[in-house]
Each structure stands twice: as C-alpha cells, then as structure tokens.
Amino acid sequence: FNHRPTFTNLVLVLGAASSGGLVAYADSNSDDVVGKPQGPPKKKIVVLGTGWGGTTFLRNLDSRLYDVQVISPRNYFAFTPLLPSVTCGTVEPRSVVEPIRRILEKKGGDIKFWEAECFKIDSANKKIHCRSNIGTNLDGNGEFLVDYDYLVIAVGARSNTFNTPGVEENCFFLKEVEDAQKIRRNVMDCFERASLPYLDEEERKKNLHFVVVGGGPTGVEFAAELHDFVTEDLSKLYPSIQHLVKISLIEAADHILTMFDKRITEFAEDKFGRDGIDVKTGYKVVKVAKDAITMQNPATGDIAVPYGMAVWSTGIGTRPFISEFMKQIGQGKRRVLATDEWLRVRECDGVYAVGDCATINQRRVMDDISEIFRVADKDNSGTLTVKEIQDVLDDIYVRYPQVELYLKSRQMNGIADLVRTAKGDAEKESVELNIEEFKKALSLVDSQVASQQGQYLARCFNKMKDAEENPEGPIRIRGEGRHRFRPFRYRHLGQFAPLGGEQTAAQLPGDWISIGHSTQWLWYSVYATKQISWRTRALVISDWSRRFIFGRDSSCI
Template sequence: MAGASGGGLVAYADARSDLDLASSHGPTKKKVVILGTGWAGTSFLRNLDSSLYDVQVISPRNYFAFTPLLPSVTCGTVEARSIVEPIRNIMRKKKGEIKFWEAECFKIDPANKRVHCRYTTAPNSGWTDEFLVNYDYLVIAIGARANTFNIPGVEENCHFLKEVEDAQKIRRSVMDCFERASLPNLDEDERKKNLHFVIVGGGPTGVEFAAELHDFVSEDLSKLYPSVYGLVKIEVIEAGEHILTMFDKRISRFAEEKFQRDGIDLKTGFRVVKVSEKDITMTSKSTGEFSEPYGMAVWSTGIGTRPVIVDFMKQIGQGNRRVLATDEWLRVCGCDGIYAVGDCASISQRKVVEDIAEIFRIADKDNSGTLTVKEIQDVLEDFCMRYPQLELYLKSKRMSSILELLKDSKGDAMKEAIEVDIEEFRKALTDVDSQVKTLPATAQVAAQQGSYLARCFNKMKDTEEHPEGPLRFRGSGRHQFRPFRFDSSREVRMNGYRLTVEEEASLDVQLVEVVRHGGSRSYSGFQLSVLCVHKRNKELVKIDLQKDFAFAYFSFERCKMG
C-alpha cells in the first residue's frame, strides 16, 4: 500500500529524532512501550489516558487493519485502503506526546527491562538498523503468525491471509489463474488445474474466504470468463470431521449444507502432508495418501508463535507452551511489569479446586467448621468475580445461585439455617472448573483485552490505595483490579439459531452473514456500523459495497490492480 509505505518513511525520520530526545522526559512519568498495532495494541492505545505515561509504540506496520474484512479485499469487494487507519491518526488525537517507531521487536530482555528492535526498511547510509528501548511497563500485542506445522512446501507455495498484503497477493493470484486458464493451446486438464482453488483449514478465515471466492466467481468472473467458468473448482480441506468444529454443531452443519448447495467441495478428515509447486498431497483413513494438481492454495489452519515470543518464553520458563501464559489481569506469569494481550497470549484461569480450603476458611468467619447461607452470601460476589467459571457452571446447570448447587449436592430441601462442612462444599464445587475455557483468538477478544488493560492503567494510581478487585483468597486484602472477563452479554440470531458472543466472536460478525448468504456483499448498514471502528473506514466500506453492487466491473479491475 503506497499510503502506508509513505507514512512508514516519515516515521523513520521522526523516530530518529525522538530516540535522541527520549531522555528529556521527567522522572515522574512511567514509560509504557506497546509492541504491535493490531486489534489489542490499537485498542489499548485508543483507551489509554496517554497524559499519565510516556507512551511509545513499536510496530513494523504503521497502520491498524480491520482484519475481519480481509476476505472481502481478496476478491475486490472492498478496497485495502478502506480497512486501514494510519496509527499516527490515532496518536494525534491523544493527550500528551506519543512516539511511534516503525520497527520490529526481535528480542525482549525482561531482566534489564528493555526491548531490542530493528528498522523494517533500509535506513539512510551510516545508520545502524538496530536500537534499544527501555520500559517500565511493556504491553506485548504482536499477534501470531500462520501455523504451517512444518509441512514441506507450505511456506513456499501457499498464500496466507493474516495481513493486508496477503489479501492483495491473493487477489492478483486469483486473476492470474483465470488469465492462464484462458490462454490458447491448453488442454482441458491444464485449464482445470489452473482453476482449482484449494483452501486448507475449515476455521472462520478459511470458511469466509471460500464463501467470498464462490461469490466472486459465480457472480462476477463467470461473466468475464464464460468459456472457462464451468471448469472452476473450489475445495476446502479440513483435518477434522467437520468445519467450524469449535462452535455449536448447528452452525457447523448449516455451513456445510450451504457449501454443498453452492458446489464448494468439502473434504473433511483429510490431512495435507506436502505442498509442491504443482500438486498438493493429502491423506485420509479411507483413501490413504494421494496428490492432486491445483492452481492456487490458501493456508488457514490456525495460529503459530512468532520467533520473538518463542525466545521470550524460553527466558521466563514457558518454553513448552504455544502462547504466553498470563493471569486473569493479563500480566505475563513470572514477569514484572509485562502484559500480553491478543493472539500471542492465553489467560491461565485459576481453578476453584485449588483454593477450596482458602475460600472456605475466609467464608467461615466464626471458625465453626461449617458455612451458613449468610456466610456463603457474604463472599459470593467476590467468589464469582474471582472465579467466573462458577457463574458459567451455574448457567449450564440452569441454576440461579450457588445455594441451588449446594442443595443439589446435599440432596435435601434448602433451608435458611442449612450448614455445609468443607467436604460437602468441596463435593458441590468439584465440577465447576469444567467450565474453564480458552478464549478464541479473535478480533473481538483482542479488542476487549486492550481496552480493559487501558482502563487498568488509567486507574493504576487510584487503585493502589483503594483496590477495586475481589478478595484475595490466598493472602489478605483485595486485588487491585477486577480480573478480565470477556463480554458475552450480546447475542445475534442466524436463521433462527441463537449465538452467544463467544460463538459470534470466534466466527466474527462477518461470518454470520457469510454463512447465511455466501459472502459479505449482503452486509446491512447495521452490521457495517458494528464492524467498522472509525467513521472514515465505515463510510469507505459502504461506498465500496455500493460500487460493487452497482458497477461490478470496477471490482474486477481492482482485483487485478490491487
């Protein structure tokens, strides 16, 4: 993107002078360094009271990209510039001075509280391309990379769909496949090969792209390439038995039926073992190993760990994990002053069973060895705040309170004067931790984590004297903040099916429409207002969709020119 690249060159000139002046800040402000300008990092920056801190942002990307619409960019429905917002536009609306370095962090040094960075484009002659940035607080929000599972040929021969540049490459590749298939002196098998589009991975991104591509081919390219349109094959390969397996079975079934009606070939239970320049090799229990030719392949099989995170996890004793472990306050476990949000981290929720004795001890104020209804009610709010799985478990059992759970455990009628000992208390709560779930790696989760962490930073000083969090069941006093909880209060409806926000978040709002209609061209104004972060982007996307509907030809040209 020319605009983004141009902004990046300006950022380098600013960065050099700011580095020299970094020491001019007074000692009163703590330095907050933000790594990344994705959903989590940008959400943190938007919501942070930057007048309270010396804020520095480091990212190889000097813009924020609205990633749920990347599949729409691949087919020209939406232009790339419509889904990006320059990070400096966000910065200039904030209080105080914020610095931005267009650079990549390649090493985190927690012992010395600094990060090692390098410029992402060649600097002027005589400059070193590496520099150090010290921090008091570090917010890691660098996301994740595509997970190839070390399968031979994937990196070299497949497209990914993580960045705006990825979407633009896919857009050009689709058009190139159609142009190659239209060349003279090709036999039908060669034309079929060029028009065989393979999507590996049946998760949200893969499903969205397959639906968008089907729309684009059937509604637009069929008119431009009528002689070869009938040879197109869109194929989704999924190692599991169903697509969208992480969600409600009804959603998975609905999407599979929609793909079947649209003629999208769905191969479930197939695992890709090799990708060459011309063929993709896969295996299944029923067929064994075989290869088939393809024209373009898009790899969308989940997220992998970035090298800087792998190195950092080894330093802090988390080397056997896939992502960083944080506590419920998004603090990296085992580190001081380091937070991680978004796809690069996962919350390690503390289990109720680990703290049963401490919870019982604090609730048993009269040291009688039993808990009364009143004693339970006195700690119930703190209990639910500290262990959100309790509330989820009660909902799953259609119970309104923990008292019903205790009643069910004791097997008798609940009375006001009922008392439970520690063994009865333990028995009632044995299965509560079954509701501990890992949050999906989605834009909605990352954005909520970023805004939550910013609110904590804004109240850091006040809550040191007046903590607002739950009781410390292991220790004394209260936690400084309420722990992070993903907001699952909203619901959407899809053809009579009800989705909670956890399901909506993992599908992204766009996927609801994609599954219903086969593509994002059917967005209503309401959905656009939900999806787009900035007013400018919302209006640009609306214009793109209106142009696409009224003058479809221009979308074809954008596909080639993007």
C-alpha cells in the same frame, strides 16, 4: 538533533549493544530537555504492535499520565474481519486500514511511534531491541534499543504451517492486508492463465482449482467470497472456462466450523454442497508440492490433487522472538505467553501481554482435549462422570493455565458451571456429561479477546496512580489478599460466519442462532458500526454499495 517526536530523536550511545557496535537509543524524554516544566519523569510505557490489542489499549489509555512509545512494523491498524472481503475486491485494502499516526493524533497526547519490529525482549534490564524496516542508523543495521518501565506485548501471532512440507513455499496465507492483496492478484492470474490459447483442458482445470486448507471461520469465509466472485462476476467475463472452476475446502476434523453450533455447521455444509464447493472433511494435508497437494484420510490413504492456487488457513502459531522470550523466562514449554488474571506476564516485572500472543490456539487445545478425553473415557461410552471430568479438567489446567484463566474470566468456576453450560441445566454432582457437548462448552473460551484485553489494561493503567496512593483497593474477587484491580473478565459477544450468497450465520450470546439473509444485514450493520473511524466506515459502506451496483473489479493490479 531536532526535538520533535520523530525518528531523528535517536540518540546514539556507544557500547549499549550486546554486539558491541553502535546502537541507536530511542530516547523519548529528549523532548523534556527544552522549554518544558521539569516535573518528575513520567513512567515509560512501550507498546509492541498496532493490531486489535495494541490499538484498543492506546485508544483507551490516558496518555497524559505516561510517556508512551509504540513500536510496530506496520504503521496502520487493520480491520482483520474484513480481510476475506479484500481477497476478492468486495472491499478495497485501504478501506480496512487506518494510519496509526491518525489514531494517535486524535488522542492529542504526545505518543511516539516507531515503525520497526522488536526482535528481542530483555526483561532483566527492561530494554527491548528493535530493528527498523525502512530506515538505518550510522551502523547501517537499523537497530536501536528502547527502555521501558511497563511493556505491553500485543504482537499477535503468525500463520501456523504445523511444519507441513511445501506450505511456506507454495501456499498463500490470509493474515495480513498484503496477504489479501496477493490472493486477489493471484486469483485473477489463475483465470488469465487458464484462458491462454495453448493450454489443454486438463491444464485449464488445474489452474482453476482453488484449494482452501482449513475449515475454520477464515477458510470458510474465503471459500464463500471466492464462490460469490466467480458466480457473480467472473463467470460473465470468462464464459468459456467458467464451467472448469472448482473450489475445494479441506478440513482435518469431521466437520467445518467446529467452534460453532451444530445447526450452523450443518447449514454451512449443506449450503456449500448446493453451491458446488467440494467440502472434504476428515482429510489432513501432509504435503504441498508446486503442482499437487497431498492429503491423507484413513480410508483412502494418500491422494495427490493438482491445484492452481492454495490458501492455507489452519490456525496461528507463536512468533519466533516471543518463543525466544518465553524460553528466557522459563515458559519455553508453553505455546503462548502465560499471564495472570491481570494480564501480567508471569515472573516478569512490568510486562503485560494481550491478544493472540497470550491466547491459546483453539485447534491445538481441542486436539489435546480430545486426546485427554480419549484416555479418560476408558469404557468408550462417550460420557464421563463428574469425577472423571474433574480429572480431565485438572489435566487440561496443567497443560493450559490459560484455559483456567478464561473459564474464570467467563465466570465459569468449576464443574457445576461447565456442566450447566454444556447441558443447559442446573444439575450438579450427579450428572454425566456428553463429551461433544463438553468440548463445545470449552471451545467458547478461545474467542476474540484482544480488544477487550486492550481496553481492560488501559483502564488499569489509567487508575494506576490512584491505586498506588490508595493501596487498600477492592478486595480480590476470589482467593487471598487484596489487589488493586479487578481481574480481567471476558464477555462473549457472539460470532459470525458469512457463507456467501448474501447469507450469514451468527451465534450470539445466550446460544441464540440466526442464519440467512436477514443475518447478513445484521453482519453489515455490526461491521459498519465496529469500524475504527468515520473515514473507514464511509469507505467500507461505499465499497459495499459499489459492489452492489457495478460488481467487483477483476483487473490484475
């Protein structure tokens, strides 16, 4: 074996696998054997995932203090907020990704990376089971085991189909860079197919009907990007069929962008109306066949609509191996890993979870909260008293301990704070609360947290040794006893919704709303600043400039 930190470091052990076969063992300490001072062994941190949570953790961790191994099926970090721009060629795929090894190299420490996926966590024995997608071991199955002292789970989530028939087979998703590339190719295929000589008008129309399911920020941004692509670029290249293009946006709730302020929702719906994007709210997609998408509305019943391409963007769900792990540790009834305020997975020694795998899915929570409200609002008045709100909250906390955690992390500790946030005044006990406003206040709890959690956790790990040597750490903020670290606190930094035509809506801290062309420039500056490296920053800015000068590329490659 060579002693470099590469995949060839795998030491084979017999009988370590539960299957009884030969299983490779990733032994990260084998470097220490030759030519290095033999101090006390460093504690092993294993990080699962190279997305927002995992990468931010690694960038902030003092990697000299630990023996760090990173495992992820993709060897890069992807800047997800720009994925909708990749679907139409506004930005190129390589401009939004940064190789993980480049990020690790910049840290200068001795961090190992294995391109593989974890398929089982054995928290009782502090081992994880992994499988390489590219290589193989002597047994041919590419499986290996990794030990840990601390495990940081940052594996994100998968697209959620809510078990709707036909979605998996017939829809495109927008979660990964590959998804965005597939969408880009397929949009062009639809245009080329619709241009073929032997098609009648109906078939051309069908091929050019683009359906986006899900009126959240991703679905809305994709619909807007596609509309810009069609009007600014493709209409010139396909003049004979451009009038047949139709974009439909289907949303089950009464409005799109429900997590945004009402002013933004209204502006977006009006703008899409003017642009000719067919926004269908109150429709639930129940089936997606090869040629037609079936949706349901209480007034109209089932409607089947022919389509050329459908993009499914209705939210996220738990990865199967995380569901298995949750069953193993008694969290089987939950939808995400439950952590405490220090991001430790409950009942699991040395295991931490950050990002989407530990964050509640807003759509589900809102559905449940609506249901709880419906039950609590016995007189159907649309308002609840403080006492009723307390009961509702208790019910929500039982179902979603994470909601309580996030309310705390936003320093919203009880009814009074919620009432203040929802009503914008400081009245306390006597106030009655409008349900819609209350839901809006609660909806703020599920924004992007992965990178803030990654940063927080890295800082805790950096101070861990100090804290062990000085156990009388800071007094816990609330509750009994002392704790070594302050609990995680989420800071809401606002959110954007690009709406096409160089217009963006933004909801910034303090409920500050900004909509229009100037906000689009704010969007450009924020996303240019937030890039993970100067390389991606330069690439993204040059892509934007290229698009302004030459338009988007329409080749099917």
